[in-house]
Amino acid sequence: MKYISTRGRMEPVGFLDAVMTGLAPDGGLLLPESLPSFAKASAGRPNSGKTLDDLRGLSYQELAFEVMSLFIDDIPAEDLKALIEKSYSTFRTPDVTPVISVNGFHVLELWHGPTLAFKDVALQFLGNLFEYVLEKRGGELNILGATSGDTGSAAIYGVHGKKNIRIFIMHPKGRTSPVQEKQMTSVLDDNVFNLAVEGTFDDCQHLMKSIFSDVAFKTEHSLGSVNSVNWARVLAQIVYYFYAAFRVQENTGALKVQFSVPTGNFGDIMAGYIAAQMGLPVKKLILATNENNILSRFFNTGVYSMGEVVPTISPSMDIQVASNFERYLYYRVGQDAVKLCEQMDSFAKNKTLTVNGTDDLFAAGEANTVQTLVMIKKCYETESYILDPHTAVGVAVAERFQSSEAPTICLATAHPAKFNEAIQQAIGTAAHHPALDKLANAETRCDTIANDEATVREYLIAKT
Numbered sequence: 161m162k163y164i165s166t167r168g169r170m171e172p173v174g175f176l177d178a179v180m181t182g183l184a185p186d187g188g189l190l191l192p193e194s195l196p197s198f199a200k201a202s203a204g205r206p207n208s209g210k211t212l213d214d215l216r217g218l219s220y221q222e223l224a225f226e227v228m229s230l231f232i233d234d235i236p237a238e239d240l241k242a243l244i245e246k247s248y249s250t251f252r253t254p255d256v257t258p259v260i261s262v263n264g265f266h267v268l269e270l271w272h273g274p275t276l277a278f279k280d281v282a283l284q285f286l287g288n289l290f291e292y293v294l295e296k297r298g299g300e301l302n303i304l305g306a307t308s309g310d311t312g313s314a315a316i317y318g319v320h321g322k323k324n325i326r327i328f329i330m331h332p333k334g335r336t337s338p339v340q341e342k343q344m345t346s347v348l349d350d351n352v353f354n355l356a357v358e359g360t361f362d363d364c365q366h367l368m369k370s371i372f373s374d375v376a377f378k379t380e381h382s383l384g385s386v387n388s389v390n391w392a393r394v395l396a397q398i399v400y401y402f403y404a405a406f407r408v409q410e411n412t413g414a415l416k417v418q419f420s421v422p423t424g425n426f427g428d429i430m431a432g433y434i435a436a437q438m439g440l441p442v443k444k445l446i447l448a449t450n451e452n453n454i455l456s457r458f459f460n461t462g463v464y465s466m467g468e469v470v471p472t473i474s475p476s477m478d479i480q481v482a483s484n485f486e487r488y489l490y491y492r493v494g495q496d497a498v499k500l501c502e503q504m505d506s507f508a509k510n511k512t513l514t515v516n517g518t519d520d521l522f523a524a525g526e527a528n529t530v531q532t533l534v535m536i537k538k539c540y541e542t543e544s545y546i547l548d549p550h551t552a553v554g555v556a557v558a559e560r561f562q563s564s565e566a567p568t569i570c571l572a573t574a575h576p577a578k579f580n581e582a583i584q585q586a587i588g589t590a591a592h593h594p595a596l597d598k599l600a601n602a603e604t605r606c607d608t609i610a611n612d613e614a615t616v617r618e619y620l621i622a623k624t
């Protein structure tokens with residue numbers, strides 16, 4: 161499988177190069193040249209050689225191998241199997257992403273990984289993949305990232321202790337939740353560097369982008385990125401859409417399912433879109449946002465226009481420009497790179513773009529803070545089950561799009577104990593998880609650093 165850029169100005173590359181590249185040199189995002197399918201072969205759609213029925217009985221890891229190997233032809237099968245085994249052995253439950261029943265919905269718990277958020281599903285795999293590539297090709301990698309919370313700790317847990325990899329994560333000093341900060345700074349391996357920047361999350365992101373735009377510096381210091389534009393992250397997430405649909409079909413006999421996905425950067429739901437293109441029988445992908453609703457507005461009006469970011473109780477979705485949206489847009493404009501470039505140029509200039517027509521696969525809505533708190537309370541009172549605030553946004557929006565023929569699977573993206581301020585507000589008591597309770601007295605390491613690019617560069621030079 162070769163990978164192309166959405167902007168059409170890159171020679172196609174193999175999977176491993178796509179992973180190491182991250183963002184395409186022409187500024188686009190990488191996508192597979194064609195999407196393999198488990199349904200009948202059709203023009204331009206290679207059949208995978210397997211059908212959905214061949215996959216139903218597989219374990220999570222076996223299924224991951226079948227799905228991923230359609231997109232990867234430069235890792236030998238045995239190596240890929242080993243990478244998958246290793247990546248999901250750190251999860252706290254053998255079925256990796258279990259599906260349970262709550263409030264008439266099926267909840268897909270994606271938070272059984274080391275940092276209790278769904279990002280572990282992709283970042284455990286990506287960390288092992290980086291290590292694998294460096295073993296094969298030599299060299300080293302210095303990951304530089306900015307985080308408002310969840311991504312940083314999942315990325316750190318993905319690579320801590322790995323040879324030839326260092327990770328530098330910048331977070332806004334004193335502005336992430338105490339739990340999130342503890343999760344990051346309590347990882348004491350020599351290759352982990354936590355930088356508390358005296359500034360906001362936007363400052364951190366600005367520092368990162370500015371340093372990455374200096375190609376000479378980036379090359380000289382082997383800088384790499386773990387953000388959600390990396391194709392391997394989307395790929396790893398495709399697997400659980402299949403896994404969850406099979407579990408719910410076994411239980412209900414339904415022919416089709418729906419997914420409700422709490423959305424920020426459009427990475428998670430992009431994986432669902434690809435699963436549907438591969439032949440998974442999805443009636444609707446329900447896109448759920450908080451008050452930062454650029455994406456739900458888009459799917460309801462065709463206009464994608466940037467607003468101001470407002471802080472909410474579901475902070476990992478407090479995003480206005482969704483970095484993965486370009487991948488979807490590429491398909492939406494008929495895989496036409498010229499049209500895609502026009503749209504992205506329009507957005508860069510005017511902070512708005514418009515697409516004609518609709519996409520029947522999607523339904524979209526927003527749940528505000530009050531609706532989110534009410535949903536957490538309702539599930540707690542009726543089922544003694546605590547939804548994290550991101551998941552609750554998805555469940556609240558899903559209630560509006562129930563279908564009698566297609567059961568709805570709500571993606572649970574974090575354990576509630578990561579967001580206890582919201583949980584306290586909703587139900588008057590805190591959620592607990594032993595892994596987080598244990599952190600209370602953990603030793604931590606973190607360097608405070610000025611919000612200044614030259615200082616960050618000096619730091620990187622000194623440590624690499």
Ligand SMILES: *Cc1c(COP(=O)(O)O)cnc(C)c1O
Pocket residue numbers: 277278279310311388422423424425426427428429476477550551573574
């Ligand atoms: C990152 C994150 C999201 C949003 O996922 P995207 O792929 O950015 O749409 C939702 N919930 C939680 C808990 C997250 O950490």
